[in-house]
Amino acid sequence: MSLLRQIGSELYSMFVSDAVMTALTLAIVLAAAALRHFTGTSPTLVGFGVLLGCLSVLIVRVLSYGLKSK
């Protein structure tokens, strides 16, 4: 049971190292998918939107964690 719990915990931490970062990233991806499917937004614009959104989330989360830890 302990091993199964450890495997579960390992799998969770593989994808959720920072819960807020994970939630924001998923929100960006889902918003991009919604834009793509429900509006006529250009796919290239959506692709670069995902890239810029994820870069922003990464930078903001590491800087806020780093500055809070000082």
Place this chain on the structure above:
Amino acid sequence: MFNAHAITAISAAFLASTVEVTEAYTIVLAVGLTRGWRSAAAGTAAGLAILAFIVVAFGPMLSRLPLTALQFPIGVLLLLFGMGWLRKAILRSAGIIPLHDESAIFEQEFAELKDGGNRERIDSGGVLAAFQSVLLEGLEVVFIVIAVGVGRGLLIPAAVGAALACILVLAIGAVVHKPLSQVPENTLKFAVGVMLTSFGVYWIGEGLGVVWPGSDFALAYIAGAFLVSGLGSVALLRRSAA
């Protein structure tokens, strides 16, 4: 013969496997020195067998699905996984969280395992410690091999890349017989994080019908953007600490 996808997939599997096998090797070494090498080998073999089973069972099954059905979900998982590694590597490079110290982990594990057990025969505690270590560290490698390998027929090259890293680390370990503290784990983690996030964004885009300008070259400029952002974040955090 190899395009940007193949090179990135094989490199990511090789580098990630180097990081994870180095971490697992530290525990297996502690088990070998305290509870005997037969226990260490038995636990390692059992862990590797389960990991190989997962790759053999799920890899070909997923490979049969159409690429379009895989791109979006696997892209999302790769993005989340890669951003996690990149975040940790940035914070470690900036000195916000401590670097992974194989020597300290070895000392701790050695101290926990040295009392009790039996070196003369297979020791269940030692087998379990080696098994858990190989299985838990290997899960990440298995995910990377399957995620970057399926869909483009790269499962075998990615698995070979991971296996080569495993052989390389174990061969070095067999010679030096001490924790591999010299392996630049954080630099490797940084590189793998950049590769996997790039794969993730690229695949999510393709899954949403994006035709990336530059085709496969898009992987290079997406990776460049994550690399510059990561290094820039490290520089900013270091400057704010000074």
